[in-house]
Amino acid sequence: MIMRKKSLALAVVGASIAAAGVVTANAQSDGEQNAETPYQNLVEMGYPAPQEGQLVHVPPTMADLEDADLHPELKKVIRRGYDLFTNTQQLRGKNVFNDMNCSSCHLGEGRQPFSAPVWPAAITLPNFRGKNQHVNNLEERIAGCFAYSMNGTPPEYGSDDMLALSAYHRWLAKGAPVYPDQPIYGRGFPPPDRPEALSYARGETVYQEQCAICHQEDGSGHYEDGEYVFPALWGDGSNNWGAGIVRTHTAAGFIKNNMPLGQPLSLSDQEAWDVAYYMTRQERPQDPRYDGSVDDMLEKFGPTFHKHSSYGDVREHDDHRLADHANWGEKGEEVIPWNVGVPRFEDLED
Amino acid sequence: MSKRIIGGLGLLLGAGLYTGSVLAVGPGDPDRGQTAAATCTACHQADGSGKNVPGGESWPRLAGLDAGYIEKQLHDFQAGRRQNATMMPFANMLNDQQIVDVAAYYSQMEVTSAGGGESASDALLNRGEQIANRGDWDKYIVSCKSCHGPGGKGVGSDFPGIASQHAGYIRTQLHAWKDGERSNDPQDLMGAIAKRMSDDDIEAVAAWYASQTVSAEGEE
Numbered sequence: 001m002i003m004r005k006k007s008l009a010l011a012v013v014g015a016s017i018a019a020a021g022v023v024t025a026n027a028q029s030d031g032e033q034n035a036e037t038p039y040q041n042l043v044e045m046g047y048p049a050p051q052e053g054q055l056v057h058v059p060p061t062m063a064d065l066e067d068a069d070l071h072p073e074l075k076k077v078i079r080r081g082y083d084l085f086t087n088t089q090q091l092r093g094k095n096v097f098n099d100m101n102c103s104s105c106h107l108g109e110g111r112q113p114f115s116a117p118v119w120p121a122a123i124t125l126p127n128f129r130g131k132n133q134h135v136n137n138l139e140e141r142i143a144g145c146f147a148y149s150m151n152g153t154p155p156e157y158g159s160d161d162m163l164a165l166s167a168y169h170r171w172l173a174k175g176a177p178v179y180p181d182q183p184i185y186g187r188g189f190p191p192p193d194r195p196e197a198l199s200y201a202r203g204e205t206v207y208q209e210q211c212a213i214c215h216q217e218d219g220s221g222h223y224e225d226g227e228y229v230f231p232a233l234w235g236d237g238s239n240n241w242g243a244g245i246v247r248t249h250t251a252a253g254f255i256k257n258n259m260p261l262g263q264p265l266s267l268s269d270q271e272a273w274d275v276a277y278y279m280t281r282q283e284r285p286q287d288p289r290y291d292g293s294v295d296d297m298l299e300k301f302g303p304t305f306h307k308h309s310s311y312g313d314v315r316e317h318d319d320h321r322l323a324d325h326a327n328w329g330e331k332g333e334e335v336i337p338w339n340v341g342v343p344r345f346e347d348l349e350d
Numbered sequence: 351m352s353k354r355i356i357g358g359l360g361l362l363l364g365a366g367l368y369t370g371s372v373l374a375v376g377p378g379d380p381d382r383g384q385t386a387a388a389t390c391t392a393c394h395q396a397d398g399s400g401k402n403v404p405g406g407e408s409w410p411r412l413a414g415l416d417a418g419y420i421e422k423q424l425h426d427f428q429a430g431r432r433q434n435a436t437m438m439p440f441a442n443m444l445n446d447q448q449i450v451d452v453a454a455y456y457s458q459m460e461v462t463s464a465g466g467g468e469s470a471s472d473a474l475l476n477r478g479e480q481i482a483n484r485g486d487w488d489k490y491i492v493s494c495k496s497c498h499g500p501g502g503k504g505v506g507s508d509f510p511g512i513a514s515q516h517a518g519y520i521r522t523q524l525h526a527w528k529d530g531e532r533s534n535d536p537q538d539l540m541g542a543i544a545k546r547m548s549d550d551d552i553e554a555v556a557a558w559y560a561s562q563t564v565s566a567e568g569e570e
Contacts (some may be wrong), residue, residue, distance in 0.1 A: 041489055063480075108487035213508055213536055214497075227500045262492045262542045 113186020466517025
């Protein structure tokens with residue numbers, strides 16, 4: 001169909017990458033992947049090609065770790081971090097209170113472009129973060145995903161599990177420049193252009209036709225014999241209302257670039273936004289910043305966060321006011337994420 | 351999951367595309383299934399183990415496959431959505447009730463061991479394991495495990511168990527999808543992956559799954 005146009009674009013890419021001079025490739029090419037033009041397979045699938053002046057980094061793999069010139073003890077810790085990242089369910093009931101792994105959203109073990117690869121955090125932090133209005137380091141960024149995306153409470157800063165996770169992030173960043181001046185290729189979940197109108201009903205149709213086979217009609221996902229297979233998109237098994245993916249544009253960006261599993265970029269922009277709209281207008285555990293009033297929450301966090309989500313909206317078809325509840329999901333009332341709302345650097349002079 | 355399949359069948363029946371018995375179908379009965387499966391044993395064997403046939407057409411293990419999955423495949427053969435000259439005549443011999451019965455019969459059998467992975471090198475098996483459990487994201491090959499479940503033991507009726515399936519059979523199916531000869535999977539979920547796999551990838555993952563055991567017994 002559009003093959004010809006794409007291969008043409010590729011020729012240009014090869015040239016501009018060479019000119020940009022910020023390519024870092026760590027993964028060993030396995031014969032078929034040409035290391036000179038990283039992510040060529042993705043470009044052929046329809047992902048945007050790396051642009052001149054972008055930082056293009058190919059993170060090393062776990063196979064590369066075996067050959068790396070690192071202390072054997074460090075290798076062990078990185079392996080532990082990888083294991084925690086891809087099987088975070090081992091912390092269920094301790095730090096994780098939903099059905100997710102980190103790799104449920106960060107596909108391809110946190111290495112994949114357009115699936116919020118996690119290594120950029122290791123080279124751009126510490127930095128100011130709009131979500132909590134102060135300077136965060138890597139551990140605090142990881143802790144954020146525990147409190148919201150995993151509906152849990154993070155391992156302590158400096159603990160073995162936290163150290164292992166941050167070591168894995170840093171390993172993936174191997175060779176990439178710290179505090180880069182260039183924008184990073186494939187960072188985050190870049191949303192497609194927002195269509196004029198979004199439709200809940202159309203989103204529901206897309207959902208039932210393209211997503212329900214795995215995530216189930218009620219969005220609860222699927223465990224087979226007690227083992228993780230398909231994560232929950234809403235309900236108690238999913239992320240809470242404070243997670244980044246409840247923002248409609250973030251959900252649309254995730255879905256367009258990553259779902260249905262194995263068929264990225266197959267939905268039209270309209271379909272991706274509609275199904276994102278449908279999905280983010282379902283109930284899920286309360287935002288841990290909630291203090292008893294949805295209106296207070298909107299006042300406090302509307303400007304920085306919830307203006308992008310459906311938090312506090314009244315659903316058209318059933319008059320249900322979203323997030324107007326004190327259901328914390330599996331963590332109940334006892335487990336309170338210790339990192340949420342902790343102020344930092346309050347005494348610094350301007 | 352099986353609700354959707356039945357719904358789909360209802361549509362077909364309504365449209366008159368399907369010419370078999372239109373009598374109401376009762377729940378599957380393994381005993382009746384055993385009788386109906388008398389002709390099947392020539393290839394799929396009495397214990398449902400099938401056979402890996404090097405250089406020829408392998409017969410898939412049916413023992414322990416999900417009943418809903420077996421039913422769908424038999425209906426797909428009948429309707430021509432799945433093509434295979436050897437198998438199609440036997441699918442056509444069955445009426446709707448017999449399909450449900452043989453599915454019940456094979457699904458409750460113990461998973462048997464598989465052939466075709468015995469002489470695989472360690473390097474091949476390691477590559478196979480990588481594709482099966484972690485995938486190869488640089489080629490956008492999603493891990494098999496993410497759909498076929500932990501250990502490749504299958505998920506519901508839509509994602510069949512592939513662990514301890516014959517290497518020859520896994521290989522031909524993946525090639526069939528890659529070449530566009532099998533396309534009865536929902537939403538092209540399997541086809542999209544198979545088309546990104548090289549012959550070596552297919553060889554490796556087929557050998558690895560064939561050498562996995564699912565139940566306590568069934569050691570090679």
